[in-house]
Amino acid sequence: MTDIIVPQLGESVTEATVGQWLKKAGDSVSKDEVLVELETDKVSVEVAATADGTLSEIVAKEGDTVEIGAVLGRLGSGNGAAKSAKSDDKKSEETKEEAAKPKAEPAKASGGGDLVDVAVPAMGESVTEGTIGEFLKKVGDSVSKDETIAEIETDKVALEVPASADGTIAEILVSAGDTVSPGSVIARISAGAGGAAAASSGSKPAAAAESAKPAQSTADDRPVSPSVRRISSEAGVDPQNIPGSGRDGRATKADALEFVNKAAQSGGSQPQQSKAPREIGPREERVKMTRLRQTIARRLKEAQDTAAMLTTFNDVDMSAVMDLRSRYKDVFLEKHGVKLGFMGFFVKACVNALKEIPAVNAEIDGSDIIYKNFYDMGIAVGTDKGLVVPVVRDCDELSLAGVEKAIGELGKKARDGSLSIGDMQGGTFTITNGGVYGSLMSTPILNPPQSGVLGMHRIEQRPVAINGKVEIRPMMYLALSYDHRIVDGKEAVTFLVRVKEALEDPERMVLDV
Structure with missing residues (x-):
């Protein structure tokens, strides 16, 4: 008997409502077939069968509120599984019957090797689907276990799918551009010595792959979830x-x-x-947006639509930080093996300010406010594929050198395209530096569900009044965008003033005095 449980529902989501059961007790189901839909305050989640069998019991009824890990139902093996929950005696009888049945032989390729499924791996918390990017192997190619055979592009990162066994690619069941979910089978490997023979036989795996694809349902018979039905009706x-x-x-x-x-x-x-795509001219080119770019666009628009976003500005004299860097950059590099940059100072300044103004480090969850007593700073990084925000963990416990090392490692992973889902989850506050591209001033957009983001800009020599005299100083504009639903104007302005003060007297910040 296998329990069907509530999966992880995404960051900060702890419960869901059972929407609609697509199967009833006693129905036979196939692995990866959707059994039930869950609704959260953010998304609808489909829960699929983890194996072939029979839905023997439904524990959570439609409309019930369930927590992560709760049992939704139970899946039995074989057609008799639906009756397995009747009594202990019945269970014993069924166990005996199962033991008496001849064991099914594993599937064989035409050359004698076992066919091993290659399944889509877990894509990370809250990621339920991805797009097949490219197959690095073709039918007939030999592969080694754990060798990458395909790439999948998700909303956040690119994932590699490894071979599940040594052998030969016998079948490819999906094509580039297809949408797949964790656990779905995308290929099969003829394992062992018989693999090569299987691939060289007269079978046509490509045709088999086409026949294995489920037929696309038409718009008129698509299942409709309760949330969609309710919204449509209203x-x-x-x-x-x-x-x-x-x-x-x-x-x-x-x-x-x-x-x-x-x-x-x-x-x-x-x-x-929806309007049909317009015709393009001879000097135009149409390119489909990547999933990452689509996600960036959607999340930025959601931030504008859901938060009461406001931006406050200040400027900071960077003379002290620049002097400190020039004096100690060589010895810093020699001792710590990393360059002394500006971002480490900004991270430490923001941590100090967040401790004083905790609302900027909090988030809204329904009618509640969640205050976070840890400081995981998202550092926006521009890549060829778009903007990503890896997270430096526990910045309050890191030294300046530790922050710079972590930023350097994450920046390299971002440029190499090797960031994981975990690298970009759980940030409490974000810093973005448009100054590296020459930006003088901007209004950064929040990174939900965070309530604050700090925008850095280029350092520019400007005349300022110092003790009644005009002096030329290296000045930078700072911008704090914040969610006015949770952060008051006074708190936002005070936060930015504290960042300014820390950067203009960095010795006090480093010495924690």
């Missing part, structure tokens, strides 16, 4: 008209909200159907 729209971005073209809660909002903005009860 707005007076047909749920089948909602373009879906979920599995098999299903509309998600986010799709429904976007569809209804567009209808409201256009002044009609039914929004306009």
Whole structure:
């Protein structure tokens, strides 16, 4: 008997509501087939079967509130599994029957080797699907266990799919551009010595792959989740008209909200159907947005739509920090093996300010405020694929050298494309440096669910009044964008003043006096 449990639902999400069971007790199910839909305050999540078998018991009913790890139902093996929960005697009888049955032989390739599935690995918390980018191997190629055979692009990072055994690629079940979810089978390997023979036989794996793909459901018979049905009913729209971005073209809660909002903005009860792609001219080129770029666009728009975002500005005299760097950069590099940059000073200054103004380090969760007594700083990094925000953990416990080392390591991983999901989750505050690109001033956008982001800019020699005299100083504009729902204007201004004070007297900050 296998428990069907509530999976991880994403950062800061601890419970969900059971939406709709797509199967009933006694139904036979296949591995990776969707059994039940869960609704959170942020997304709808599909829970799939972890193996072939029978849905023997439904524990959590539609409308129940469940926590992460709670049992939703139970999956039994074989058609008799539905009756397995009746009594202990019945369980014993079924166990005996199962033992008496002949064991199924593993699938064989035509050359004699066992066929081993290559499944999509876990993609990280809150990531439920990805897009096949490129297969590095083709049918007939020999592979070694753990050798990368395909790349998958998710909303956040690129993942490599390793071979699950030594052998030969016997089948490829998906194509570049297909959407896949964790656990779904994308290829099969003919394991062992028989692998090469299997690939060289007269079989046509490509044709088999095509036949193995499930037929796409039409828009008219797509399953509709309870959240989509409710939103559609309240707005007076047909749920089948909602373009879906979920599995098999299903509309998600986010799709429904976007569809209804567009209808409201256009002044009609039914929004306009999505426009057909316009024809491009001879000197234009159409390129599909990567999943990372689509996610960046969606999250930035969500931040503007959901937060009461406001920006406050100040400027800082960088003379003291620049003098400190010039005096100690060589000995710092010699001792710690890393260059002394500006970002370490900004991180330490922000940690000190966050300790004094905790609302900037907090987040809103429904009707509650979550105050965080740790300081995991997101450092925005521009890459060829787009903006990513890796996180430096426990910055309050790191020395200046420790912060610089961590930033250097994460920056290298970002440029190499080797950041993991974990590298970019859990930040409490973000720092972005537009100055490296020459920006003089900007209004950075929040990185939800965080309540603050600090924007750095280029250092510029400007005349300023110092003790009644005009002097030329290296000045930088600072910008703090904050969520006004949780951070008051006084707190935001005070935060930025504390950052300014720390940077203009860095010895006190480093000495913690």
